[in-house]
Amino acid sequence: MVSPVSLRAVDAPGQPTPSPELEELYRGFESELLVPLWTEIGDLMPTSPRPAAAAxxxxxxxxxxxxxxxxxxxxxxxxxxxxxxxxxxxxxxxxxxxxxxxxxxxxxxxxxxxxxxxxxxxxxxxxxxxxxxxxxxxxxxxxxxxxxxxxxxxxxxxxxxxxxxxxxxxxxxxxxxxxxxxxxxxxxxxxxxxxxxxxxxxxxxxxxxxAHPGLRPVSAPGPRPSSPIAAYRWEHTDAALADQLALEDEGHPGVLEAGHAAVRFSNPTTGGDVMPTMRAEMHRLRAGARTATRREVGSSVWQVFDGAGAVRVGEREWRVERGDLVAVPSWVPLAVTAESALDLFRFSDAPIFERLHADRVQVEPAG
Amino acid sequence: MVSPVSLRAVDAPGQPTPSPELEELYRGFESELLVPLWTEIGDLMPTSPRPAAAAxxxxxxxxxxxxxxxxxxxxxxxxxxxxxxxxxxxxxxxxxxxxxxxxxxxxxxxxxxxxxxxxxxxxxxxxxxxxxxxxxxxxxxxxxxxxxxxxxxxxxxxxxxxxxxxxxxxxxxxxxxxxxxxxxxxxxxxxxxxxxxxxxxxxxxxxxxxAHPGLRPVSAPGPRPSSPIAAYRWEHTDAALADQLALEDEGHPGVLEAGHAAVRFSNPTTGGDVMPTMRAEMHRLRAGARTATRREVGSSVWQVFDGAGAVRVGEREWRVERGDLVAVPSWVPLAVTAESALDLFRFSDAPIFERLHADRVQVEPAG
Amino acid sequence: MVSPVSLRAVDAPGQPTPSPELEELYRGFESELLVPLWTEIGDLMPTSPRPAAAAxxxxxxxxxxxxxxxxxxxxxxxxxxxxxxxxxxxxxxxxxxxxxxxxxxxxxxxxxxxxxxxxxxxxxxxxxxxxxxxxxxxxxxxxxxxxxxxxxxxxxxxxxxxxxxxxxxxxxxxxxxxxxxxxxxxxxxxxxxxxxxxxxxxxxxxxxxxAHPGLRPVSAPGPRPSSPIAAYRWEHTDAALADQLALEDEGHPGVLEAGHAAVRFSNPTTGGDVMPTMRAEMHRLRAGARTATRREVGSSVWQVFDGAGAVRVGEREWRVERGDLVAVPSWVPLAVTAESALDLFRFSDAPIFERLHADRVQVEPAG
Amino acid sequence: MVSPVSLRAVDAPGQPTPSPELEELYRGFESELLVPLWTEIGDLMPTSPRPAAAAxxxxxxxxxxxxxxxxxxxxxxxxxxxxxxxxxxxxxxxxxxxxxxxxxxxxxxxxxxxxxxxxxxxxxxxxxxxxxxxxxxxxxxxxxxxxxxxxxxxxxxxxxxxxxxxxxxxxxxxxxxxxxxxxxxxxxxxxxxxxxxxxxxxxxxxxxxxAHPGLRPVSAPGPRPSSPIAAYRWEHTDAALADQLALEDEGHPGVLEAGHAAVRFSNPTTGGDVMPTMRAEMHRLRAGARTATRREVGSSVWQVFDGAGAVRVGEREWRVERGDLVAVPSWVPLAVTAESALDLFRFSDAPIFERLHADRVQVEPAG
Incomplete structure (x- = not known):
């Protein structure tokens, strides 16, 4: 958070030379509820996102x-x-x-x-x-x-x-x-x-x-802001993930990357995310699989649904197992390695960024 | 089709008085590949659609x-x-x-x-x-x-x-x-x-x-002009129709009208029709049910999938049974009565009209 | 138009061998109001559009x-x-x-x-x-x-x-x-x-x-199917075309191709075409300029507004001047050469094709 | 900001009875980086927005x-x-x-x-x-x-x-x-x-x-996230506002409410706001006019461009004149009264709310 309790003239590159007049100016800013850009820009407008949130x-x-x-x-x-x-x-x-x-x-x-x-x-x-x-x-x-x-x-x-x-x-x-x-x-x-x-x-x-695949009631046409499906059942999610991995075994496309199946919960009236502000997905990694290192604008939370593995977020790494929750801040690189077969639930704020044209993604393939 | 082989001056309301000069003018139109509006407007721009196609x-x-x-x-x-x-x-x-x-x-x-x-x-x-x-x-x-x-x-x-x-x-x-x-x-x-x-x-x-309900592969985001679902299986369609009628039995909304369930085949990447020019739906009527009389801009073809009933299109009525096909021209009123339980497949050109803002519907409830 | 008055068995490649039985089958089709695909497919589904309309x-x-x-x-x-x-x-x-x-x-x-x-x-x-x-x-x-x-x-x-x-x-x-x-x-x-x-x-x-550039009344938000601008005045169209050519003179982008400025009349509430079914544009060619040869799915009509030039449509070429009208059928190549400075109005059915994902364009640059 | 430095059991309605065990539980929350909902919900999820920002x-x-x-x-x-x-x-x-x-x-x-x-x-x-x-x-x-x-x-x-x-x-x-x-x-x-x-x-x-009204270069089709118009000139804005008031004088619609003209700066490639996150508008009130009291989800900043008047935001009221800036927090009612003819520039974060389906507006007409 940017909250300068007291603005102080400092002798630093890009800053005006400290002087009594400058101090007086800064006091003037404070009394008028003003803050100069030149003292704050490094925090306010970094080269790339520097989130306060931590992994x-x-x-x-x-x-x-x-x-x-x-x-x-x-x-x-x-x-x-x-x-x-x-x-x-x-x-x-x-x-x-x-x-x-x-x-x-x-x-x-x-x-x-x-x-x-x-x-x-x-x-x-x-x-x-x-x-x-x-x-x-x-x-x-x-x-x-x-x-x-x-x-x-x-x-x-x-x-x-x-x-x-x-x-x-x-x-x-x-x-x-x-x-x-x-x-x-x-x-x-x-x-x-x-x-x-x-x-x-x-x-x-x-x-x-x-919740019938590709079918919608004729009595309720048109798009809706949020999905009308109240529950996405595990039997369907599980089958969809299993199908992707089976297709990979047969040499056909479908998985997100080698050994990594993923489905997105979607709004059947638009094809988009389930709700205007949140994306939700289920991921399945084969035992031993490793994801690419990926960073994206926007934050997410992952929960292990089944299995065990290692999660690297920026410079930190954790071993995780059933139920463990991981917070991934904006623009911090993430990579997951599956020890056993590993199922992961993920939700994020990606729709906010996509709808506001602020999304950006960088992927470095698994080495 | 409007194709005046020979334009002829006639003495009729709204038409210019026949004369040799008018005949000469009309010959001039013909030699220059021109056709006046005033002789054709009744056919070209009727009060409401008068399709050449017949029921x-x-x-x-x-x-x-x-x-x-x-x-x-x-x-x-x-x-x-x-x-x-x-x-x-x-x-x-x-x-x-x-x-x-x-x-x-x-x-x-x-x-x-x-x-x-x-x-x-x-x-x-x-x-x-x-x-x-x-x-x-x-x-x-x-x-x-x-x-x-x-x-x-x-x-x-x-x-x-x-x-x-x-x-x-x-x-x-x-x-x-x-x-x-x-x-x-x-x-x-x-x-x-x-x-x-x-x-x-x-x-x-x-x-x-x-074809998993509300789930899509993360590897293939974004909308597509046509549905990627190659086959909509009967087991799903049948279940969706049965669910609507069961909800009606329990007093909940979902059916299109009393005794009439209907699902639309849809593109899961947009929520819209399966293809840019055609709509497809499956309808189920309880034995004895009768639809509203409905007319809409655009044409459709119905096929009986199961059961028997009566179809009224404009002034004509037919008894239909499994496999029979019915052509319904634009703006001709249609009503269906189910003799037995009746399943009907329908396809139409509705997406053309909706995308071009030319759709119009008129419904007269079942008496 | 495909309208076989009488279906006849013929001995031709891809056709069944003529025989009395085949003739009888074809009579059966006729009496049941049916037409086989195999006799019609060449006309119905050509390799590329073969419009009945002529240039x-x-x-x-x-x-x-x-x-x-x-x-x-x-x-x-x-x-x-x-x-x-x-x-x-x-x-x-x-x-x-x-x-x-x-x-x-x-x-x-x-x-x-x-x-x-x-x-x-x-x-x-x-x-x-x-x-x-x-x-x-x-x-x-x-x-x-x-x-x-x-x-x-x-x-x-x-x-x-x-x-x-x-x-x-x-x-x-x-x-x-x-x-x-x-x-x-x-x-x-x-x-x-x-x-x-x-x-x-x-x-x-x-x-x-x-009709104020980039400004809309707050009292009327939201998109509309058709443009609310009742009249696009020549003074604005002329200025926009002149600006494009001046930018070209200064070395900046804007023109459609060398010596060829073009503006599209648009719906300010969507940025799209003025009406759901029709596109309208104004084109200006410098004296001596020549457009690329372009063909597109969909038809258009051009009218010379000012100047004189030559229009090539498919194999035919015409010299045209103020007021002359040219019909360009679907997928027929078009090229225009300006004798003098040449202003052309154009309208087409392009929005129909774009909204139905049936648009296709092929451009062969001016030689 | 919700930031409980130390969570404390209190004897209050809706709260659990304080006890040593509860205190211990709360210490457990703190050591595990957890915060209960039940102590925070009043601040986190108020009945209606209670913004920290002030007018x-x-x-x-x-x-x-x-x-x-x-x-x-x-x-x-x-x-x-x-x-x-x-x-x-x-x-x-x-x-x-x-x-x-x-x-x-x-x-x-x-x-x-x-x-x-x-x-x-x-x-x-x-x-x-x-x-x-x-x-x-x-x-x-x-x-x-x-x-x-x-x-x-x-x-x-x-x-x-x-x-x-x-x-x-x-x-x-x-x-x-x-x-x-x-x-x-x-x-x-x-x-x-x-x-x-x-x-x-x-x-x-x-x-x-x-910046030609309703005209766009054919060389740059399609929508863009932000408006390509680099400058919306005062002569156009002024004319658009004057036209609205003249239409009102003649008895025609156009103004936002009696004596209050308003234009929105828009993206000519979409008809929407100029940028994905910000809306900008110019308002003109006749001398003596008074706006409805309006509150909306989302915040805005107003600047007086010309004239003088009174701005009421929630319980506070200020007299404002050329250049003065007013911050209006989310859901705080705003009403403006024009002393002289009054021109006001306004910008807000409305596009964020509309794109995320979180917009809400309440208008109480001028008394």
Missing amino acids: HVWRWQGLLRLAERAGDLVPVGRGGERRAIALANPGLGGAPYATPTLWAAIQYLNPREDAPVHRHTQNAFRFVVEGEGVWTVVDGDPVAMRRGDFLLTPGWRFHGHHNRADTPMAWLDGLDIPFAHMIGSGFFEPGPEAVPDRSAPSRSRAERLW | HVWRWQGLLRLAERAGDLVPVGRGGERRAIALANPGLGGAPYATPTLWAAIQYLNPREDAPVHRHTQNAFRFVVEGEGVWTVVDGDPVAMRRGDFLLTPGWRFHGHHNRADTPMAWLDGLDIPFAHMIGSGFFEPGPEAVPDRSAPSRSRAERLW | HVWRWQGLLRLAERAGDLVPVGRGGERRAIALANPGLGGAPYATPTLWAAIQYLNPREDAPVHRHTQNAFRFVVEGEGVWTVVDGDPVAMRRGDFLLTPGWRFHGHHNRADTPMAWLDGLDIPFAHMIGSGFFEPGPEAVPDRSAPSRSRAERLW | HVWRWQGLLRLAERAGDLVPVGRGGERRAIALANPGLGGAPYATPTLWAAIQYLNPREDAPVHRHTQNAFRFVVEGEGVWTVVDGDPVAMRRGDFLLTPGWRFHGHHNRADTPMAWLDGLDIPFAHMIGSGFFEPGPEAVPDRSAPSRSRAERLW
Whole structure:
């Protein structure tokens, strides 16, 4: 953050020669709520992005332990709204931001527990690394949550959760809270305490209407800002990844690079990203595969879904396994190596950059 | 067609008074290759569309009988290219046009027979009302054809067919040949005699990459003019239609109108129609259901996939059953009544009108 | 046009061997309203477009003479609607079609004469090669017509004309009548006999709102299917062309090719063509300049605005001068040579092809 | 900014009961870099936007005085790059941000002085409230700057300025620096010290190609992310505003509301905003006119171009006159009253919100 508490004349290249007059000028700036460019430009306009956010890894086992403890001590209800615990990037001053634009949290629901209904303009999704038994009810439509599923709650839809099982359940929440907070676009409205439909179908109504490949209801033509598919089921994601690797085995195109299959969750009414501000993908690496080193403008969060491997982000490297979460800041190079077969969920703020023509990517192939 | 062989002065409202001078003027127009608006405007610019094409029904059993006979007498090979027999709308002067823009034909392949490879800018699809055993190989990718499947061959892709079965197979071909012919956009190029890949997978590579609901390969981002899904399988179409009717039973939205489910085949990279010039849909009516009377700018062809019912087009009505084909001209009202449960395939030129802002629809609800 | 009155078995390459059985089959096709592909494919699906329309030139002086004579003999009023005389392409069987998609006509109004108000879904424009004194009133907004102006009447806007001068006036009308007729999209509605506003401002209200460069009223955001600019004035077109040639003189880019400036009339709410089905451009060649030989899918009509030159279309070449009109069919190569400085107006159906992904262009640079 | 230095259990509605165990849990969160939602949600997800930025007014005379003093003390050159002094919103902790997304600065150039060439991905414009004599050279194209002109430097174009006059010149710079800084998208590259073309044409080459109403060069088709018009000249802006008020006098639509004309600077290749992240408009109020009270998601900065009036932002009201600048935070209601005839320049971050489907507007008509 650029916040000069006190502007001071310094003798440095590109800076005006310090003098009492200059100091007086700087005091004038301060009293008029002004800041010169020439003292700040290095921070404000670097040669390439120098994000305040840092690369960091959070361990799922650690998160889960604290979430379980919160399950004992913190009730879920109106006001606090959710038992969600957010990743706070070490470079962002303690704010609950995984990156400058993205929120990532573990949410935890005790057996038979409800999270009250509300809606907000912030876009949200859930990704389930393990467990089942919770239904999230989105605008009245109950959506089952199961391992591997990717579930959408686009902005301004009423939603609440209820756990129908005798076991607790935890999952990953992703939202654009930091971005909405920064630009000042967030609205919030509480709904009823209890979800309006406590039935527990295995498929939501939204899926029954929209999750047939290449088919859409004639009754609902036209594009929509967000995908109408409430849940992208693991069986489909898994099959799509397996198909890509099988095609590679047969000598046909499809994979992203050697040994690396990847699918993007998409909005069937536009072919674009699932929500206006967030991209979500699932990646599968063969055991031993190594991705290219890639950097892109924009930040992302990765979660290991299955297997183990090594993640290199800039100068740092971590070994990761099921559930571990990695924050990758803007323009920091990333490479992944798979120890075993490795499945990774990824979400990012790429749609923001693409829609504003600020996207840029640099790829250095795997050596 | 407006083609005044000889322009003649007539004494009629809105027309100039006949005189030798007027006759001389009209002869002057003719010798200079000119035609006045005032004698033609009634035909050229009617109050509402007055298509030359007529509503008409072709019977599948009759088509099939003639196709079988052609199977005995007409070889398939380079030059003739395909054993395809096209519907010739009675209003269009004998041209092989189902409507002014759409081609519809029965294609027939004997056991173990090949149709040679070629490509053309005309967009094409196949719809299978019965049978199986043929693979169409599109840009080297073998695509199985089975009852209920809808298969794409977008413009300029090399394609040939081969029948691997010991039984003949017939299906419906739909193309935009009349439209391309009229506007002068058609290119054609022959390919090899034999299809390049004679394997017989149950799913094409295109489906393995693209026919997962809401998922797309990260390796192929961006929109495409035509859908990359080579085959829309009946199992998915059937399930989508069944889901809509089940949702209706449960009191939820989704059907197009009471007792009438409908899905549109769509391009997953845009959410729009499968090809730039043609729309394709599958409709399912409950036994006894009756559609609204609907007219729209643009023409379409319907084929009964299963069941029986009555089709009213303008002032005419026909009872139809499996395989029967109906041509519906622009702006002629259409209503369908289902005798039994009734599945209908439909294709139309709607994308042309929507992209050119010439679409218009009028619906009169079922009485 | 493909219209086999009687299908006949012939002994030719790619055709089945003639036999009584084959003749019987062909009779069966006829009685069932069917046409085989194998006898028609050469005409229907040629290697490259083989348009029925021919290249042709109409002379302005000839048109004008006949229009003046029509001014004596043919009143303007309800029913006949307009004293417009259309180019009838010699390849299109006498229909009033300059090309398969485009209508081009000379329209003529006597001093103090009115053309009644009507509207139609066909898109229309006017281009003024000489004269002034007529106002066209579009949805109540009077639009002056003067030499060099390009004026729009997009589909479904009420419009009538009145000549306020003591001299007659003639101009070029361009519409998509043939296209609308073929696809069956035309609606027509008469309005009042007299135009609703007989004032004669030098600029229309539409221009006052919309014809400021890069500026649009905040009260009317969003895209529109057609340009809201009612008149593109010659002074602007002339200045834009002069600027391009001056930039070329100074060594900067801008011209289309050496000695050839060109501007496209555009819709300021989208940046695209002025209307969904028609493109319009103004071209200026320096004396002695020669264009590349260019062919493109789609047809166009050119009118000489000023100067003289030679136009080669396919194998034919004509010398042309002020007002002369040239029809260029699809995929026929075109090259223009300027004898003097040469200004050319052009309109085409290019937006149809681009929106339907059927556009194709081939350029062979000037030798 | 949400940055809990130390998380503390408090006894408050919606919060868990304080206890030693809860304190321990919170310490666990801190050590694992986690933050719970339930303690933060009120700040993070308010009912409606509660921007940290404050409404504020900066006086042009004060800015100018300090800029002149900086002209004496601070040289312009490589490193500091520009003699620009930015508005620092009192709610944003001293950062040089007029709003969370927008940078606004006064830039000042002494007689015969140069600002060195550089480029950056941040989008920039200049607006000239008074003076002339400077040319900004954008990708080699010299663009004159004069009172009332609005000038573009879209992202990643090399640009430098030089003052050819014997008088200093000051103007307003607007950029998306804060937004780019937050999301991490900024790249910067220095160019040569001196501008490459020191000529002083009254119109730039970009204007000669692009600033003709509704006309575009055929040599440069297709959309562009930013407007190619380098300068929107005051004569056009003034005429467009005058035309709207004249139309209002004549009883025709066009103005935004009674007595309030407004034009938006637009990209002629798309009809949209001039740059992907910023909107710019010019407003003109008749003496005595009063705008509706309007609030919208997103922030803006207004500058008085001419005249005097009163600006009410939320609960605060200021009298403003030529050059004064007003920051309007997200969702704070704004109303303007014109004392004299009043011209106002405005820029905002609206395109960000519209492209991300986060825009929302509420208008309460003038009482």
